[in-house]
Amino acid sequence: MIEVQNLSRSFLDKKRGVVKAVDNVSFQVQKGEIFGLLGPNGAGKSTTLRVLATLLAPNSGTARMDGFDVVRQSAEVRSRIGFLTGDMGLYLRMSPREILHFFAKLSGVADADVARRAQSLIDLLDMRDFADTRTDKLSSGMKQKTAIARTLVHDPPILILDEPTATLDVPTARVIEAAILEAKARGKCILYSTHIMEEAEYLCDRIAVIHQGEIKISGTMADLRQATGKQRLREIFLDLLGLPADPRMPANPREGATA
């Protein structure tokens, strides 16, 4: 479903010069699988996701989504992905229902199905009470539900989710996680970026840790434990970043390990 091969993307920064935001990254995600991309801020997670969503062009390497190339067949790629951006991206002067209708139409959902599709997501995500309230009047949990529903509105085979629960309280995060697991059960291919270790551990089938644009390690939790000799994902993660798990200990930078 998602095939990323030696993908690189750099930026020109006025102060730092050329910055390699994504450096030779490769991974695959299958149908019915949740693949977690784990990394600190500025690691290259969002840039990777933006390239896969065809918003940014790669400098080198290839990425195919459901068999379509992100550069040459970008429109086909976009019709097969649901992209949840890190910032939700909701129109505040519109209601959730209006937002869903708008994105359904843009995504090519047939006019006759737009209202039905929106209603089914409103029911699924328990949004009935606020579906017709202006979004600027909603709590952050309600907004995030709306953003998830927007991502799912055209029933895409691939979901790209950029930190969907980062700003939510636990009960709301649970609803979102349930929706993600439900999408997985329906055979969706899900690429999931997060820095919540606990969530990555129980939600993701496989995890890649990305740091300074490079994938440092990738595999199932069992693979990661075996490669690093650590048990908890938090320890594995900090170890790969060269930081001791105990915050009282000084940092000890090391070259990244690979599985």
Next chain:
Amino acid sequence: MNFGILLTVFRREVTDLLRDRRTLFSMVVLPTIVFPVLFAVIGRFTSDAGKKAEAEARTIAVPSTGLPDAFAAALEASGLKLIPLPDVKQAVADKVTSAGFRLKENGRDAIIVVDRTRQASSIAAQKVRTALTAYQQSLVVQSLRAASLGPEVLKPFAIDSENVADERKMGGFVLGSILGYVVILLMFSGGMYPAVDMTAGEKERKTLEALLSTPARRTEIVLGKILACVTATYLTALLTTGSLFWSITSKNLPLDGMDKYLGNLSLDGQTIALILLTLLPVALMAGSLMVAIATAARSFKEAQSYLTPLIMLVIFPSLLGGLPGMELSPALSLIPVFNASQILKSILQGDLNPTLLAITNGANLVYAAICFVLAVRTFNNESVLFRS
């Protein structure tokens, strides 16, 4: 090109704009009330100021000694009250009286003392001059009579002037000078906020990424946005023009001093259609240009600080177009904004040159097309869309 997508984007943008109070104010409220308020305030102010000055112009300072009776009688004929004072000049300067009168050293020639910065003083001085001229005339007639001559000796023939500009032309001149720059200025300011909101505003609110990750093509998205911005700009033009015409035809507004020009102005369908035709390419140009510029900005504030100088830049050519003595030529018809404001004046004056109208609208359409292409290209530029 999928027109369904374009219309979906257009409809969303327009709905969004109509739900925003700031946009509603600059796009609907301001253009609707500007002329009625402007006329009401100017009308009230000028008529009040005139009445006040008229009421204040009542007194004239005269020398407390040595004023010949004949002069005193002539001055009293002006209807002003004579106030004898030792220093006439000082009295006028200190606003003790409206104007003053004194004689030169030769005791024969008169001097009217006036403070030209005060309307009341000028009115009083004019009354004194009229009264003194009448006295002077009577003396001349007396002398002529003594020499057995008639007054026609001094005036063998009369000189009058005739204004070939009819009332419509005068009205068009006055209105054209106002309409040109107020409408064009308001068009730009009416489209500015929508342009910023739908481009840099989307970047700032982080909705742009979600929009661009849909299957809709960027060109379809930006066309929908440009169309919405042009609609906002043109709506502003329609409301401003409508408000102007309503203000002129309304009997409820005080239009003292202007009604003699405005009364006979033709407001037929053809005049209105020509005005709206001329404003359409300007709206296309303004909308596209502002979308292009605002797309290049990183944030709402940055976009505003790019567009505010643009509006200042627009004021000058449209203001120039309103100045008397400005005549449009084929070459000058190529200057954007200036050309449209001149054509608007011609339309209202009723002396429209069809060639200049064609050149103006043709040139503005070309500029609109250039701005349009610029906006589409800017929106398709990845580094512009995602810089932060």
